[in-house]
Amino acid sequence: MEKILIVKGNILFTKTLDKLTVYKDSYIVVKDSIVEAIYKVLPQKYMNYQIKDYKEKLIIPSFVDLHLHAAQFLQCGMGMTKQLLDWLNDYTFDLEKEFKNEEFAKEVYTKFADKLIASGTLRACIFASSSTAGTEILFEILKAKGIGAYIGKVNMDSNAPDFILESTEDSIDGTRYLIEKYKDEPLVKPIITPRFAPTSTNKLLKELGSLAKEYALPVQSHLNENLDEIRWVQELFPNAENYLDVYNDNSLFGQTPTILAHGVYLSDDETEIIKRNNVILVHCPDSNINVRSGIMPLRKYLNLGLKIGLGSDIAGGHKIALNEAMVRAIQLSKLLSLSNPEYTPLTVSEVFYLATKGGGEFFGKVGSFEEGYFFDALVIEDDSLTADRYSLEDRLERFIYIGDDRNIIARYVEGNKIT
Amino acid sequence: MEKILIVKGNILFTKTLDKLTVYKDSYIVVKDSIVEAIYKVLPQKYMNYQIKDYKEKLIIPSFVDLHLHAAQFLQCGMGMTKQLLDWLNDYTFDLEKEFKNEEFAKEVYTKFADKLIASGTLRACIFASSSTAGTEILFEILKAKGIGAYIGKVNMDSNAPDFILESTEDSIDGTRYLIEKYKDEPLVKPIITPRFAPTSTNKLLKELGSLAKEYALPVQSHLNENLDEIRWVQELFPNAENYLDVYNDNSLFGQTPTILAHGVYLSDDETEIIKRNNVILVHCPDSNINVRSGIMPLRKYLNLGLKIGLGSDIAGGHKIALNEAMVRAIQLSKLLSLSNPEYTPLTVSEVFYLATKGGGEFFGKVGSFEEGYFFDALVIEDDSLTADRYSLEDRLERFIYIGDDRNIIARYVEGNKIT
Structure with missing residues (x-):
């Protein structure tokens, strides 16, 4: 009935x-x-x-958050005046390693889920940590809470402290285990999640691209967040034409839906490829200021017809409530308009759309x-x-x-x- | 004992x-x-x-907020994408006129005071409205709540809608009435409050300067908030060398302590005179972005040794909680540092100082x-x-x-x- x-x-x-x-x-x-x-x-x-x-x-x-790190929930609003590498080493990596401890993972992820839901975000694309067991706990908690989410075990096999890296094989095996366990869930689903190009070998990226294809799964990662990072990617992947090309080379977009966070600095080539492949960009305004990345030219991207959603990006962003990201998106667009009058400020309707129907599209008829x-x-x-x-x-x-x-x-x- | x-x-x-x-x-x-x-x-x-x-x-x-408008409390977070003049006419002035209604004033100012105190601001320099009766109600409410405040009846006799203007005489008489009634209060005190140069005749400004001297009272107003406003002041006061000079001509600083909100754009002359006269500037970061004024070069002013406090500036700023102003001050200083590397970002210690001991100095040994x-x-x-x-x-x-x-x-x- x-x-x-x-x-x-x-x-x-x-x-x-x-x-x-x-x-x-x-x-x-x-x-x-x-x-x-x-x-x-x-x-x-x-x-x-x-x-x-x-x-x-x-x-x-309700709100759709297209980019956030559940394992960084406890460090929201801390280390915010550190340089990026200090922040990663002293706060982020040090915290993420704790999620191997299942008791800890259960306690923190429960708090995380409660605050996320309280704040009105009922669909989210989430980075967990590199721990398979910890990520499984996050799946179980969100499933029990009844919200919609794509959850990614974070894949990383290079260029980070040993204590949060895995071997390429373990990273793939753990990912496959979670996919098999959760691929038929109605609300809480797996997503392929290479942390970002620099912490992955080409081998890992290639195998993740294959997994995405094999299971018809979406992909999420980071792209062109700040200038130092972009230079680093160029050093690590000298054969890639640009940052996006690293993902392209490994079939991490184009075959299934892909979300890439940030895109503060995109070349015209990258913009064109993103548009052609329906890659969704995630604007994370608080994070972009907190870690001194810069201001994403959101108006320019919207004018070009790119697909865009909003992200709290905790804990680069400090507030998990997505209405804060809407406000900061308007504020940053106003600042950008002062120096670039052709980029008119965002309106309330526009940021509300991004936080609901814009991001919701990734989940189907949502928002x-x-x-x-x-x-x-x-x-x-x-x-x-x-x-x-x-x-x-x-x-x-x-x-x-x-x-x-x-x-x-x-x-x-x-x-x-x-x- | x-x-x-x-x-x-x-x-x-x-x-x-x-x-x-x-x-x-x-x-x-x-x-x-x-x-x-x-x-x-x-x-x-x-x-x-x-x-x-x-x-x-x-x-x-506890926090010290050096600049906020109590009569704008209800409109926090509304009309934020309007242009300044529409915002003033459709929201601000229309709301401020209601404070002639004592019932309304009591209800709104009580809510305002409760939220201010809840948020941790226990000393504040407040603009009420142009209504003498409404301002008296705010004095009574804050006195009963036990926090420290300077409260100003807003003086304005030109260049705004008739329904919130007073004659020069009524504006001065009402101000004198409140001064006489509250000048010996221990915690809640009067402050001379010309809204800003454009809404005052020279006559009003001169008489307010005299009142400040007669009663040895401090003064608060606005200064150099945005470029259109600065141009308007130049038109209205063609004999003044700059915006600050309008206040100087009318003895509104130098004889007693003075607080001037914003100062986003200061000439070298103005900076020098502000420093020499111990005028306190108030940085109101959310307001400066919301109404598209720009970013105050806070680091430059600190390096020059200017006295600075923080302000929520509701309802140009949307959040009454001063910790939000601290965060936004850091965020804006980071953005400014991207284009001006010589202006290093503010630290947590620095914004905390500004919000406590920095602003507290205006109240004596506070903060x-x-x-x-x-x-x-x-x-x-x-x-x-x-x-x-x-x-x-x-x-x-x-x-x-x-x-x-x-x-x-x-x-x-x-x-x-x-x-």
């Missing part, structure tokens, strides 16, 4: 980048986890169903309330004092700018209320 | 910009609201006093735990999982980057626990 869910409230979402779609005091009818339609007046045939009435509250698509989309939603309670005074668009903007997990009073994934 | 307060915990503060002073598991002895000393081992003579033991928690000076300072303090509870793993400095940084009012479990002003 069909399962019907009807929720009522002030509904906001984005069909396109440029405009919020707004339904005041309206009904969303969800059939078997999928949005059937939105009604201003509920049709007669639904009159006998129970209605979940959220009254004056806002109902919006909108259009007919046929999964009902993934947040219910937002804001200041009652402002409810009469301001428009629904203003109230959404206010939530994005100053709201936090306390303002989110209900969360749905595929029509199921998870908290 | 002497009143003695003894608190124990992990104590962090800044004596100077460049370095955190840290006492692990130590005691602060407060005599009659003033820090007497910090002890690693408590002297015998204090053994019979009760000790407030905060165990592994952090004890830090440090050195001997003779008022005991204004916050007690911070952070993630117990990190307590063993990270240093006290790291934990403070983490609170600054990702903490919020939920992490602050006690607040002291002049030795009194206020919440």
Whole structure:
């Protein structure tokens, strides 16, 4: 039998980048986890169903974070004034190695998942650590919580401290084990995850490309985050034409969907290849400032028609809440517009789109309330004092700018209320 | 009889910009609201006093916000992608006029005060609105809450909508009324507050300069926030050599302490005069990005020895919590360093100093735990999982980057626990 869910409230979402779609005091009818339609007046045939009435509250698509490191959760906001290599060695690698300890992994990943969900991110593309056992624990925790995620065991076999490296063979075996175990899960799925070009041998990259093809799995990694890193990649892979070419050489995009974080600095060639192959770029504004990478020319990429999502990139980024990334994306676009007036600042509608439907595309019909989309939603309670005074668009903007997990009073994934 | 307060915990503060002073598991002895000393081992003579033991928690000076607009509290995070004039007309002025309504003023200012205090700001320099009655309500509310503040009725008699302007005479009379009523208060005091040069006639500015002198009161206003504004000031005051000169001509600094917000763009002449007159500049990083002003060259000003504090500048800034301003100050300084390598990024110690002892200087001995300072303090509870793993400095940084009012479990002003 069909399962019907009807929720009522002030509904906001984005069909396109440029405009919020707004339904005041309206009904969303969800059939078997999928949005059937939105009604201003509920049709007669639904009159006998129970209605979940959220009254004056806002109902919006939940957030999709396309890039974050679960194993770095504890170090959010620490070592932020260190240089990149010190930060990696003193904080990141030192912490990531602990996830071999299953007790520790369970405790930290549970905290991570709770905060992620509390903050409204109900779909995410996640880097775990290089530990297979630790990554398995993250799969189990997110599966139990009921959110959607692609989770990657981090593959790395060179150019990092021994204590977090694996042999090429172990890295591939562990990855295959997790793929076999989780490939048929409905919500929590594996993704091929080379950390980034410099910490992988060509052999590892090649085998990961083969795995992606063999299991028809998506891929995630990092690309062109900062200038030192780009130079390093050139040294390590002298035969590659550019950074992107390293991934291209190893069939890490083009055959299945691929997400590449950052892309702060892209050559015209790289931009063209990214566009042609439908690679999704992830803009991680806080991370880009915290580690002094620079400002991604987001407006330029959008004008070129690249596919883009948002990422908190914890713990390069310090805040796991994706509305913070939306705000910082607007702020950085304003700064860039001061020196490059042709790159107009992002609007609220645009960053909201990136954080919902833009990133959601990677998960299928996710991130909108259009007919046929999964009902993934947040219910937002804001200041009652402002409810009469301001428009629904203003109230959404206010939530994005100053709201936090306390303002989110209900969360749905595929029509199921998870908290 | 002497009143003695003894608190124990992990104590962090800044004596100077460049370095955190840290006492692990130590005691602060407060005599009659003033820090007497910090002890690693408590002297015998204090053994019979009760000790407030905060165990592994952090004890830090509370925050000092040198620039914010209480009457804009409700609009935090709204209209952020509007151009400045639309933002002022559609949001700011329209809201500020409501503070003539005493019921409304009471409701909003109470919410404002509660959030300000919750967020750890226990001293602030505040712009109210042009309403004398509304400003009086703000005085009463903050007095009752027990925090320290300079509060200014906003003086403006030109170049804004009629509904928030007053005649020069009414503006001066209302200001004098509030001064007479509150000048002898211990914690909540009046401050002369011309909104900024463009919304004041020369006559109003001159009379405000006289009032400041007559009552020996400090002054606060805005300066050189963005390029359009600077041009407008030049048009309105053609005889002034520069923006700062308008205030100079009317004795609005030099005779008593003065705070000027922003100063994103200062000429060498202005910088020199600011330094010579001990004018305090307020860096408001979120506001400067949100309204597209630009990045203040904070490192340059610090190198020149200017006095600087931090401001949330709500609602140009969207977050009232001053730790957010600390983070954004670091982030903007990193961005500036990418194009100007001679301006090295700010450190955690430096922004913490600006938000405590730097701004605190305006209130006397405030913002440090050195001997003779008022005991204004916050007690911070952070993630117990990190307590063993990270240093006290790291934990403070983490609170600054990702903490919020939920992490602050006690607040002291002049030795009194206020919440």
